[in-house]
Amino acid sequence: MAEKVAAADGHIYLLFAPPPDGRRGVPPLGRGMLPPLMPLLAGGIVSLFFAALLAWYFSTPIRKLRSAFEAVANGHLDVRLVPVMGKRRDELADLGRDFDSMAQRLQQLMDGQRRVLHDVSHELRSPLARLQAAIGLARQQPERTEDSMTRIERESVRMDALVSELLTLSRLEAGMAGKLDEAVDLNELVSNVVEDARFEAETSGCRIEFEECRQTVVRGNAELLHRAVENVVRNAVKHSPSGGLIAIKMQKNDDQTIGITVSDEGPGVPEADRLSIFKPFFRSDQTKAPDGHGLGLAISHHVVTAHQGSILANNRADGGLHITITLPVGLAV
DSSP states (O other): OEEEEEOTTSOEEEEEOOOTTSOTTOOOTTSSOOOTHHHHHHHHHHHHHHHHHHHHHHHHHHHHHHHHHHHHHTTOTTOOSGGGSTTOOSHHHHHHHHHHHHHHHHHHHHHHHHHHHHHHHHHHHHHHHHHHHHHHHHHHOGGGHHHHHHHHHHHHHHHHHHHHHHHHHHHHHTTOOOOOOEEEEHHHHHHHHHHHHHHHHGGGTOEEEEEOOSOOEEEEOHHHHHHHHHHHHHHHHHHSOTTOEEEEEEEEOTTSEEEEEEEOOSOOOOGGGTTGGGSTTOOOTTTOOSSOOSOHHHHHHHHHHHTTOEEEEEEOTTSSEEEEEEEEGGGBO
């Protein structure tokens, strides 16, 4: 809207006024302008669509996770979530991987319990059968009662040792190793083990050589460490031939650890069984002895692990087994 205006000095000016609705360049309402309600409605519809899509994206793995938990609760420990999670890389995918780790660990524990129960039943069946036979023999032949009582006593001691080892192994597997802050002189401890082992080795004609190492005081549980080393040494004595040499050596390593090595001249173990000898009730066919339950090295492994150390077995090039127990000097007083 424009209008000419004459000023007092005679000049003429052309004045422009805004449209009647007061908005320059904007057409009046009703001529090409949408009402405010339409954009809000469109935005609401788009928001609902994306909310539904997001809910589906998160609810699907949650439903799978719930189904997996129900399956585990019903005893199906072989269920896994990673294969059904696709290529997700969010927190729910991490939760699925954690679930798989938990399920796998539970499956291993259950399988281990079944295996231990089977092995314990097998180990107890033989001495119980011999006990029953000895009792029957004593009743049928009273003149042989003394021999039967000797057999009964021997089998009772065998079962008592088995139960004791099982209790020790159960406590170690449950993390109940007790206090590990006692000052332990490893040199004195191994010396005592060697002294007892020499007495036992005399019956089989074996020789034991021991190389000491000073300043080997560590923090731990003296009773458990004594049992761990003793099991390894007795295992070497048991499998060494008559006249064989058992070499026991202690040394400080450059990586701030203390090593205890036990080497024998026995048959060794098959390479496939080298790691399995530290499992409960495992006895290699090559080194199978008439006595023992296959728990000694398993107990040693748990004891050394509880003391933040390691235990390894290797076959010697010239025959025999070489077991190394390594404990960190960081535990030293």
